[in-house]
Amino acid sequence: LAGLYETWVSPEGKSVTTCTIITTAANTLIEPYHERMxxxxxxxxxxxxxxxxxxxxxxxxxxxxxxxxxxxLESR
Structure with a gap:
């Protein structure tokens, strides 16, 4: 999966690590369930x-x- 992370340091010196998963338009298999994947x-x-x-x-x-x-795609 494509993702990003970053550690940000506030002016007070506190570190905050953040992350995200990058999404794109859904392909034809996923599209019936959601518009993004x-x-x-x-x-x-x-x-x-x-x-x-x-x-x-x-x-x-x-x-x-x-x-x-x-x-x-398998349902359980």
Missing amino acids: PVIIPAGEEGKWLHKGETTEVLLTLLRPYPAEDMV
Whole structure:
């Protein structure tokens, strides 16, 4: 999953660590349940997301719906 985290230090010196999961439009498998889904970084592409020096253009190519044909939906 694509996410972000940051540690912020207040003017008083208190550290606050925050995190978020990035979402995108739902693919055709998820769309009947919700209009959004988490960004799933494809296998082999994680290094691009984790590399601090990666360009914005490259990172934006990762922020897309995961292919529905590569997913399995099971109800329990």
